[in-house]
């Protein structure tokens with residue numbers, strides 16, 4: 001992997017239409033990011049690859065797509081309402097707020113430099129709270145709600161508005177709970193053999209105290225999670241199989257060997273219900289940080305659901321009377337952190353004909369554009385017509401094909417290199433004679449003449 005700086009990635013991502021700051025036109029909204037045309041393709045290619053590897057190609061996996069808004073009891077039973085917190089400190093000098101456990105110097109404010117000005121840490125719940133239905137506190141303007149209210153209430157402003165506590169809900173901080181709450185449904189519909197897994201992809205929201213490092217720590221992000229239900233006897237074997245499956249995934253993403261590290265999380269740092277956790281860390285430009293996690297969560301979640309809902313979560317082993325609440329192994333993948341690892345692994349700088357070149361050596365199956373098609377000269381109608389024909393045929397075959405006739409060929413190649421397009425096809429006068437086109441390879445920049453029908 002080349003020595004790549006985060007600002008290179010951020011700047012390329014913006015310049016070439018991968019990722020923009022969320023709400024940029026209004027000055028942005030911290031911790032949110034918008035995917036542009038190429039970013040959304042790259043992200044979907046990553047998510048589709050995951051679905052293919054972990055759901056479609058296996059016969060022990062079931063996919064679900066649960067609602068983001070869930071009954072508040074989900075988050076009470078799971079422990080998120082009480083304990084999904086990060087330690088927050090405030091600087092009394094500049095009023096900056098920070099996550100206490102991520103401070104470089106626990107005594108010194110990173111914004112204003114004051115020392116000893118931090119408040120005592122307090123537990124800050126990271127879930128975004130909202131109200132479901134017209135019983136929330138924000139359905140009336142303050143003016144409307146205050147109309148005719150006694151003066152004392154007017155003074156209290158927002159606090160005078162009543163709302164129904166049962167209407168509270170949260171934007172889900174993880175997709176996992178949407179899997180656990182559908183465990184019974186899947187078992188009843190499909191009666192799968194144990195072990196089996198339920199997989200889900202989708203948005204998760206966390207009100208991070210200090211979102212930072214590009215998409216690495218966002219307030220809105222995407223997860224791909226699996227709950228793999230097992231008989232607790234022999235959990236070690238299943239856990240090891242998931243370690244191996246995660247490594248296959250890293251290889252499929254094109255992450256170089258040696259760039260991902262297994263961190264065996266010691267007991268004192270694990271959640272109390274976890275018997276074993278491995279954090280897979282990647283060498284990001286910001287340092288070695290968590291890419292994804294793998295945890296043996298025992299029967300903690302299904303046990304909680306059974307206790308709070310009163311519904312039976314036991315699995316009956318086929319052909320026997322043996323019943324138990326299955327245990328789970330949970331591989332939890334973050335899409336943004338995978339995407340950032342892919343971009344950092346693919347980023348290259350070299351020199352071509354004495355000029356600096358930037359390119360993304362993306363694996364072909366992840367590249368947002370597979371082929372770019374150009375006529376050598378834009379002002380020769382016969383070349384343009386032939387190029388359009390080749391473009392249409394390739395597009396029908398591959399979908400992700402781009403047309404580019406702007407500027408000279410060299411500029412077109414540079415643009416395609418920067419977005420990681422593996423092949424550039426150019427139609428020239430020889431094409432009109434013998435049906436061959438030049439195909440240029442992104443990484444080697446070598447050009448070959450091939451009959452275009454062979455590519456199609």
Ligand code: ATP
Pocket residue numbers: 206208215216217218219221222223290291292293332333334335336337
């Ligand atoms: P961290 O310690 O970095 O805050 P975490 O241990 O809280 O992460 P998990 O709760 O294990 O993270 O979430 C599973 C995965 O979801 C993470 O490995 C990561 O890939 C992704 N993820 C979690 N929080 C964020 C975030 N704020 N932005 C982007 N991805 C995230």
